[in-house]
Amino acid sequence: MREGPDIARIASLVGDPARANMLNALMGGTALTASELALEAGVSLPTASSHLSKLMDGGLLTLASQGRHRYYGLAGPQVAGMLEAIIGVAEAVGPKRVRPGPRDAAMRVARVCYDHLAGEQAVAMLDRLVDRKLLLRQENEIRLSPSAISHFAALGIEIDSKAKRPICRACLDWSVRRSHLAGALGAAILDKVIVEKWARRDKDSRAVVFSPKGKQEFERVFLA
Amino acid sequence: MREGPDIARIASLVGDPARANMLNALMGGTALTASELALEAGVSLPTASSHLSKLMDGGLLTLASQGRHRYYGLAGPQVAGMLEAIIGVAEAVGPKRVRPGPRDAAMRVARVCYDHLAGEQAVAMLDRLVDRKLLLRQENEIRLSPSAISHFAALGIEIDSKAKRPICRACLDWSVRRSHLAGALGAAILDKVIVEKWARRDKDSRAVVFSPKGKQEFERVFLA
DNA sequence: CGCATAGTTCGATCCTCATCGAAGCATCCC
DNA sequence: GGGATGCTTCGATGAGGATCGAACTATGCG
Numbered sequence: 001m002r003e004g005p006d007i008a009r010i011a012s013l014v015g016d017p018a019r020a021n022m023l024n025a026l027m028g029g030t031a032l033t034a035s036e037l038a039l040e041a042g043v044s045l046p047t048a049s050s051h052l053s054k055l056m057d058g059g060l061l062t063l064a065s066q067g068r069h070r071y072y073g074l075a076g077p078q079v080a081g082m083l084e085a086i087i088g089v090a091e092a093v094g095p096k097r098v099r100p101g102p103r104d105a106a107m108r109v110a111r112v113c114y115d116h117l118a119g120e121q122a123v124a125m126l127d128r129l130v131d132r133k134l135l136l137r138q139e140n141e142i143r144l145s146p147s148a149i150s151h152f153a154a155l156g157i158e159i160d161s162k163a164k165r166p167i168c169r170a171c172l173d174w175s176v177r178r179s180h181l182a183g184a185l186g187a188a189i190l191d192k193v194i195v196e197k198w199a200r201r202d203k204d205s206r207a208v209v210f211s212p213k214g215k216q217e218f219e220r221v222f223l224a
Numbered sequence: 225m226r227e228g229p230d231i232a233r234i235a236s237l238v239g240d241p242a243r244a245n246m247l248n249a250l251m252g253g254t255a256l257t258a259s260e261l262a263l264e265a266g267v268s269l270p271t272a273s274s275h276l277s278k279l280m281d282g283g284l285l286t287l288a289s290q291g292r293h294r295y296y297g298l299a300g301p302q303v304a305g306m307l308e309a310i311i312g313v314a315e316a317v318g319p320k321r322v323r324p325g326p327r328d329a330a331m332r333v334a335r336v337c338y339d340h341l342a343g344e345q346a347v348a349m350l351d352r353l354v355d356r357k358l359l360l361r362q363e364n365e366i367r368l369s370p371s372a373i374s375h376f377a378a379l380g381i382e383i384d385s386k387a388k389r390p391i392c393r394a395c396l397d398w399s400v401r402r403s404h405l406a407g408a409l410g411a412a413i414l415d416k417v418i419v420e421k422w423a424r425r426d427k428d429s430r431a432v433v434f435s436p437k438g439k440q441e442f443e444r445v446f447l448a
Numbered sequence: 449c450g451c452a453t454a455g456t457t458c459g460a461t462c463c464t465c466a467t468c469g470a471a472g473c474a475t476c477c478c
Numbered sequence: 479g480g481g482a483t484g485c486t487t488c489g490a491t492g493a494g495g496a497t498c499g500a501a502c503t504a505t506g507c508g
Contacts, residue, residue: 005311005314005315006314007238007244007247007248007307007310007311007314008238008239008240008241008243008244008245009314010310010313010314010317011235011236011237011238011239011244011310012235012236012238012239012240013235013239014231014232014235014236014239015232015235015236015237015238015239016232016236016495016496017232018496018497019232020231020232020235021232023231024231033454033455034454034455034456035454035455043496043497043498044497044498044499045454045455045456045498046455046456046457046458046497046498046499046500047496047497047498048455049455049456049457050456050457050495050496050497051496053456058317059316059317060313060317069454069455069505070454070455075317078312078313078316079313081309081312082306082309082310082312082313083231085305085306085309085310086231086234086235086306086309086310087229087231088302088305088306089234089284089302089303089306090229090230090231090233090234091229092283092302093234093282093283093284093299240465240466242466242467257484257485258484258485258486259484259485267466267467267468268467268468268469269468269484269485269486270467270468270469270470270485270486270487270488271466271467271468272485273485273486273487274465274466274467274486274487275466276486277486293475293484293485294484294485449508450507450508451506451507451508452505452506452507452508453504453505453506453507454503454504454505454506455502455503455504455505456501456502456503456504457500457501457502457503458499458500458501458502459498459499459500459501460497460498460499461496461497461498462495462496462497463494463495463496463497464493464494464495464496465492465493465494465495466491466492466493466494467490467491467492467493468489468490468491469488469489469490470487470488470489471486471487471488471489472485472486472487472488473484473485473486473487474483474484474485474486475482475483475484475485476481476482476483476484477480477481477482477483478479478480478481478482
């Protein structure tokens with residue numbers, strides 16, 4: 001009967017199906033309104049509201065009010081990481097899917113993780129960036145090499161080295177079981193992928209689907 | 225209302241205080257009997273038994289029957305990793321402790337994680353082993369260098385390269401936020417630390433407390 | 449100001465699930 | 479076999495919490 005951190009409290013917040021659905025939706029990285037989340041979770045608005053305030057109390061969400069809209073988002077990368085870990089276990093012990101659907105395959109290849117790219121493509125990209133010595137990796141710490149800033153600037157990605165947010169972070173990938181690139185740079189790269197229309201986000205999942213041409217471009221720029 | 229892996233199911237298993245206490249106790253790495261876990265969780269034996277069968281159904285535990293004793297243990301490193309992630313979030317958002325007790329400090333320095341050593345000491349050790357090129361690290365994959373087998377053998381640690389279990393694995397540390405060494409080698413090293421009486425396990429927590437002399441020895445052997 | 453949209457609070461209902469005592473199995477020891 | 483120990487199953491109880499409709503608050507638009 002020791003205490004320590006209240007792990008049951010956090011876990012039980014995630015342990016309700018409605019809340020789990022909401023959190024899962026927020027893993028997409030974009031903040032959502034209460035009504036969107038209610039729809040996502042399949043519950044009424046009052047119910048969703050009650051869940052959201054519980055998640056807020058628990059410190060799992062942040063809230064950004066904009067006029068009459070209130071946007072809920074994950075509180076931070078640590079929360080996202082925890083959710084990925086839980087998803088990983090659920091995948092592992094879960095009832096072996098009869099037949100993994102096409103969406104599962106797509107998710108493995110590339111998906112959104114909070115605000116950056118995850119999946120095989122993302123893991124390969126980080127490997128390659130380290131190989132090319134644009135990023136210097138030591139453990140889970142990733143730093144920019146001197147040549148990186150100009151390199152990324154040439155791609156249209158400006159790196160603000162004064163920002164509070166870490167530019168690079170390693171984020172463990174549940175499907176590949178290795179790390180991919182998170183942090184401001186990771187987010188900027190996902191941004192570029194979408195803006196350049198190399199890929200589009202699947203409407204109903206976190207999957208990121210590359211067009212044939214987009215895939216080529218992405219590989220030329222980041223996997224060459 | 226998508227589905228995917230049943231994250232709520234897993235999280236709600238951890239979300240009950242009694243079960244959370246049990247899992248937390250099992251993070252110590254040693255398998256425990258139902259009665260011990262009942263005591264740990266502060267519930268009656270029938271209640272504990274019911275919880276344990278739920279955790280088994282959920283795939284979070286393994287069971288080893290030995291005569292009339294039945295030893296429950298965590299199902300694997302992935303489960304342990306998930307629990308560490310949840311603990312990390314709980315630590316972060318949890319009510320800021322008025323004053324971190326001495327035990328918290330001890331936990332940060334060195335503690336048991338499933339079956340190996342975690343905490344500052346463990347992170348430092350992995351760093352050092354990689355620096356000395358006894359271990360070769362690439363991402364989260366860690367391999368033995370050619371010289372490693374004889375080196376560890378000289379320390380009385382025999383490495384069975386034919387074992388099914390991975391010899392080395394990286395395990396993320398919630399307090400330091402970097403990896404430490406898990407896998408068979410990690411377990412063997414923890415073993416040595418205890419057998420050599422360099423440190424003793426705190427009776428009521430996962431903390432591992434080094435004696436002054438033991439600390440010296442440990443640092444001479446692994447951090448030199 | 450008045451209406452519409454977004455969201456929260458309240459109250460009542462209902463159901464799941466944690467809990468424990470008692471009884472039932474299983475294993476070991478003598 | 480018989481008794482003791484370790485554990486599970488059964489049944490009854492009770493509490494917490496998820497849910498929704500209705501009423502209420504807040505913001506924006508014309």
